[in-house]
Structure formats: structure tokens, C-alpha cells
Amino acid sequence: MELSQLRMLKTVCETGSIARAAEVLHCVPSNITARLKSLERELGTPLFFREGRGLRVSPAGEVFLEYATKILSLTEEARRAVAPTRAPSGPLRIGAIESSATGRLPQLLAKYHAQYPQVSLELSTGTWAQLLDDIQHHRLDGVIVAVDIERPGLKRAVMYREDLVLIASESHGPLHSAADLQGKAIFMWPTGCPYRLALEQWLLRHEQVQPIISIASYGAIVGCVSAGAGVSLVPRGIYEQYRQGAGWTGYEFPELTGIDNLFYWHENAGRHPAREAFLTMLQTEFEG
Numbered sequence: 078m079e080l081s082q083l084r085m086l087k088t089v090c091e092t093g094s095i096a097r098a099a100e101v102l103h104c105v106p107s108n109i110t111a112r113l114k115s116l117e118r119e120l121g122t123p124l125f126f127r128e129g130r131g132l133r134v135s136p137a138g139e140v141f142l143e144y145a146t147k148i149l150s151l152t153e154e155a156r157r158a159v160a161p162t163r164a165p166s167g168p169l170r171i172g173a174i175e176s177s178a179t180g181r182l183p184q185l186l187a188k189y190h191a192q193y194p195q196v197s198l199e200l201s202t203g204t205w206a207q208l209l210d211d212i213q214h215h216r217l218d219g220v221i222v223a224v225d226i227e228r229p230g231l232k233r234a235v236m237y238r239e240d241l242v243l244i245a246s247e248s249h250g251p252l253h254s255a256a257d258l259q260g261k262a263i264f265m266w267p268t269g270c271p272y273r274l275a276l277e278q279w280l281l282r283h284e285q286v287q288p289i290i291s292i293a294s295y296g297a298i299v300g301c302v303s304a305g306a307g308v309s310l311v312p313r314g315i316y317e318q319y320r321q322g323a324g325w326t327g328y329e330f331p332e333l334t335g336i337d338n339l340f341y342w343h344e345n346a347g348r349h350p351a352r353e354a355f356l357t358m359l360q361t362e363f364e365g
Contacts, residue, residue: 078116079112080148080149080152082113082115083148086116086124086138086142088102090134090138090142095109095132120137120141122135122137124137124141146215146216153168154346165193165195165196165350165351165353165354166193166196166350166351167196168196168197169218169349169351169352169355170217170218171200171201172200172203172208172211172217172220173200173201173202173221174202174203174205174208174221176223176239176295176311176315177221179315179318180295180312180313180314180315180317180318181221181314181338185359185362189355189358192354192358198351204270205222205224205271208220208341209222209228212342213229213231213343215346219342219352219355221236221338221339221341221359222338222339222341223239223271223272223336223339225337225339230343230345231341231342232342232344233339233340233341234340236340236360236363237338237363238335238338239313239335239336240312240329241272241310241329241334241335242310242316242328242329243308243328243330243333244302244308244316244326244327244328246302246305246324246325246326247324248305251328252308252328255279255283255285256285258280259287261287261308262301263289263290263309264289264290264292264298264301264302265291265298266292266295266298267291267293272310275333275334275336276333279330279332282332290307295311299311299319299323302325303325310333340359342356
């Protein structure tokens, strides 16, 4: 078993085909096919089901992929460990909920790239549950989510607090209380979003039962509000990002308190200069 075989396996699973994996790894498809078949013979079990020209990961392949990912992650950690004085370099895989990725990170990512050009930074978005799962399985190096929760093997630090802003088209007139939302369409991220939960709890405290339309995109949510179709509760980062010429007004209510956004990483990931530099920049950027 060789590291190159593990990289091939992981890349095939990520890209979905041997041909695309060959492009990523800069080798010929026949080489990947031969190396994976050799790995399967060594393990004594198929890692893929071959369906025509396509591949589907077998149950054994899914199990082995988790171990391969951990091994490759440890290999990268070992390389970093023997060169502790080097400037941050190599891959850095960051995940974030969309509100953070859209409203808080763009300028910081540009600053980070300018300061550490040798780091190959990848940013992905997802739900907080998905992102924490990716950290636990070493698929990401760090994530930013808006929940404070204990997970085995994960460390966390508060980065910043997002104030909550209720936005509504100017055509709706002023909003003074939860009762003013009666009869208005409400657009929010699907169930599980902490900002949606804050709004639901606020409405419940004021005995307001309102249907909520689920949209998994802040761009679409803001577009609906701008068109006068309804209202939404958004984190301040999104409010600031879209407020220019949006045609809506923002309202803040004392009961709608801010929600902390935290950075999570795996405690067993070892020394990771690129991640540590990213965390330091986050803390510096949002301190106070």
C-alpha cells in the first residue's frame, strides 16, 4: 500500500471518475486504474463497483476512504512538523456557513492570500452540522459556524457576535413589533439555521404563528425582500453586504440578541501553521 494509491482513491471519490482524477493528478487514467486494482487485490475487497464507464464507491471503499483521508492528513502534518520555521504553505481547507462566507470573510481571505501566498486556500460552505462533521472526519482544517456545541475531538473559539437585523421592503412601512409581521411572507434559511430559530422563538414569545418560506440562499432571500415580497431576519454581516441600493429598511429589536460565530478545528490535527495563521488573523480582525 502506497500513499500515491491513497491519493488516487481519494481523488477518484472526490471527482467522481478516473478521467477527472487523472486530470487533477496529472497522470494517465490507465495508471490510476491499474494502481487501484492493485490496491483492491492487496486489501482483498473491491473498493468500487464498476458500472459501465462509471464507478460507485463500495461499502468497503467508503470505510477505507475514511482511513485513507486520515493517513493523508497525518502525512501532511508530519511534513509540517519537520519544518516548523517555514512560513505557512500548502493546502488549507476552510468551511463556513454562507452568512460568514458572504458577509464576513471576503476581505479577510484577500488579506490572508496577500500575506501567505504559498498557502493554497480552499473555502467551502455548508450547514453547521455538515461542516462540523467534515471537521470530525478531517475533511476540513477549520470551520466557522453560528453554534456553540461540544463535539468529541473538536476545539473551538468565539470569533465574533452577529447582531440580528430584521429587513423589510420600504413599501411595507415601519415595523415596530412582532405583531407587525402578521400577514407578511417570511423568508429564512431551512430548519436548523440558528438565525431562523432566533426568529421563531421571538415570534412564539409574542404569540405570533407565521409560516416561514425556506430558501437556502441569502442572495435569493435578499432578492425576495428587495422585490417587496416579504421580510427576513439576517445577521448584520449580510445586512451590511447587501444594504447598498437594496430598497429595504433594517430594524433591530432588543429581544433578538446577537449570535456568536465560532471557529472549530480538530484537536488531533497537530501543528498546522496555515490554519494557525488563519485563526490568528480572524481573532485580530474581529477582536473587540
